[in-house]
Amino acid sequence: MSSLQEIKLPPRLYAIAKAILKFGAATAAEIARLIGKREQDIMRDLAELERRNLIKVSRRTYFKIELSELGRKYLINLLPEEAVLKELASRGSLSFSALKDLGLSENEIEAAIGILKTLGAIKVSRGHIYLVENAGQKTADYIQKVREELQKYSTSVILAEVPDSSREVRRRGLISVREHREVIAEASELLMSHSDRLVEGEIVTVITPEIIKLESWDSIEFKPFDLSVELPRASIVRKHFFTDVLNYMRELMLSLGFEEVKGPHVELELWNFDALFVSQHHPARRSTDVYFVDREVGKVTGIESVLEAVGRFHREFRGYIWDPNIALRLVLRTHCTSVSVRTLWERGPGEYRVFTIDRVFRPDTPDPTHLMEFHQLDGIIVGKKVSFKDLLQFFREFARGMGLGEVRFKPAYFPFTEPSVEGYVKHPKLGWIEVLPGGMFRKQVLEPLGLRGYNVAAWGIGVDRIAMILLDVNDIRDLYTDDIREIEKTAIPRVALGAGSLS
């Protein structure tokens, strides 16, 4: 800042600097009064101006001394010790009771006698006071000094320090001493030499490249932001919340040691039903319950042996003439258990855990609780020692991971599992709802697939319902929305953020 340049100050600093210039020096209180602020509000501004060498700030302590009420009385009247001396001078001695007739208060009498005794001007004997010879000068000096002091402070006096000479009158409560502190701002040479080059700066709402480039941040004032104003949301590009929830489930399965597998959506009835020991006459295979694909399957090779074995088990244990042509019809898979069964057939015996999360299809008209296309999480735990207990424990673990809390189990029926179970969890609004169906695959399922001496815990969880709970969505169709505003505003489920690990 060269001496010939302008000094640009933000509006408040500018006003303060102007005020100081006007007086040369001023206290903070005076400046504040002048610009309509409170003293404490401008202290930071003064510090800022001082930092910029525009003012000098000093702090001062002073004392204001004036006569007390008593002091003012003795200025006009006799001091009590004077009154006592005067009476003694005429009477020689005085009884204590006679002292009271002098019009003095008890405090004054006590003070007068104390002082006179200390000065050696009187003696006390047998209830009487006697004047002491040759002690007059010392007492007169004392009284004169007190009188001088009273005279000195007859109008209030401001002093940097309290003089020693005032000690006696102060002790006697004849004067009052009050301490004051003040901040004084004094224009610096720089300010005075630039008094006509002061320029008022601006209030800024947006930082401009200029401010940064010219380093002019000291000469601006930021407009205070009104936080009470309703804010719009920033626009955001999001992943779809439903895919996120499905991925959260996927992660949970991975953490439990499961390997992810996949299978086709267009499926042979063999894998969707027959291999699951579902009778070809079971109502679940009717056209009201299954979408049939308008296409004949071409030549299928490699499944002859499983077809034969599955057919044999149906004939033997379900007792009807099983038709391989039905098993070779094409449907849209009604559950992902078809993927579990395919996996068993491909991998055979062993110790493994697999799962799949994918779409399944059932003839339905969309409404808040139904869709013709939805998701299932199917899985199997395969091994020699795998038991129904493991299945129940898996459900408990899964529910915990999903933040669904306690699971209650009830017996259930599925054509392909024995024992079979349905797990219920408590829905915040609907009460206990069934979300965890499963069981142990029947021997009639496992043996045609080549598994003997192995147990397989299996389940097929309808995950849309769980996603609805997690996302607080009441209409299943909303999970499949392509409305970008809905996608933008749906919050990540608490459970996915980690609440699941606490429950």
Next chain:
Amino acid sequence: MPVVSVRLWDVARLAGTQVELEALSTVLSNLKLEVEKVEADSLVYEAPHDRLDLYSAEGLTRAISYQLGIKKPVKYAVSKSSLYVDSSRAPSYRPHVLMTIVRDVKLDDEAISQIFQLQEKLHISHCGDRELVSIGLYDLDKLSFPVYYREVTSVVFRPLGYSRVMNITEILSETDKGREYRHLVKEGLYPLLVDSEDVVLSLPPIINSEDTRVTDKTKNVLIDVTGTEPTLMASILAVVTMAVYERGAKSIEVVPVVGGTAIEDLVFNMLTGRKISVKAGRVSELIGVEPDFREALRNLEKYGYIIESIEEDRAIVWVPPYRVDVIDEDDVIEDIAISLDYNRITGILEPPTHRGTPHLLETVSRYARDILIGLGFTEVVNFILTDPDYLAALRYTKFISIKNPKMRVYSALRPSLLPGVLRSLSKNVRRYGLQDLKVFEIGDTVDPGTLATFKAVSGAVYGPSTTLTDGLTAVRTFLETLGFKPQFKGVNGLELIIDERSAAVEVSGEFIGIVGEIHPKYLKYLELEAPVAVFEISISKLVELLVRSLRT
């Protein structure tokens, strides 16, 4: 699952004691019954598909009585009847008949309506709507044995519920049942059950005769099943017979079949009950806990079983005839597990022997999503099922259709994600009056050639100055971020896309997708006012390339 309705007073009558509904909740749960509603004196519940015996009040009461300890399971007196049925001239397309006789029952309207309900539920749930098995009940005292099951060309009788006699043509065209089930009989080859004095029992599987009808005066009941599946027929007949038996009978007779295939032993064996060996080792292996074997077996009485003999590590269990759902020892073990209460079966989930691994398609998809979000595309999801008319409007000619759609708009399987992405784009642009928008979808498509599922990613860029460049740069960045080096080659003949503004995407010389500018004709159709660049890349193909590169 069949929904069954019973009267509580009927249940009380059958149980011989009042049954409090409140006491039943665990019992009904153990029997896998789901109460639908309780109204005045009726209980409506959903029965599990395999518990045929619970489709009527008789079986329900029997099961409840055992559960509550009101009764203990007993074996039944089953004998072969001296009467017989002759099936020597049975129709070849419906060759089998089986019959039982249950004597000394007490019937009233409620009992008859329960048996009728059972019959109807069984026809639908297990009898292929009468195609495999059809059930008939008759008043034994209204007919004379032997009874004949034979094929006839014509007959005249009074069908059940009608006051006049009709010939077969009339029955098939004028009665409800005739119209409903006439597809199950062959013209001129009608199955008929008729007695030795030409009194008609029924025209199975269509309708019974009024003349042999079961009424509240009926004391002795003849039950028949005809059909094509002997084992299934035997099971169905056993269930119906055991239900009728509960109406006060003391014994059951199985009617021998002569002339045709003598299959009456199937039902005879069923009715005398089967024996299953249950091993203690299998109990603990399957359930995963080790209950006291003897105690566990004792509990089985509550499920209708009778313990024939117990050894240290195994027992022989008698399975009652109506439990046709029991196939092997695991079915019995399930009842043991239920009696233990599933909620008390606890322990630890055995630790995994392998680490968990995601499917490569999902791993790549997750990165793909991240990259596209980074490129400013919002993710949408659409259904695999889509509208064939919409596909056709966008000139998609090859896709898989559903034979039995419920709604036409969901009757085709998307062969590509592009139509869905374009529709989502158009919907959002119009709904919110947007000047520009980028959306993408990752999902499965069904290849109309191989019927296989392919995972793909498709995106669309909309805006007043959008050109092919926007699609190409997005795809380039996308693929390079995934570590693939794309090459773009001109391509023709994509109907939706302008020939001069389209490119095939190749990686390592293999075709993995397309990029292009939508032809204005289709922008118009989609009600869009600015250009759109699109791309679709096969994630399945990328994974294939990835696996190949990881292996070499």
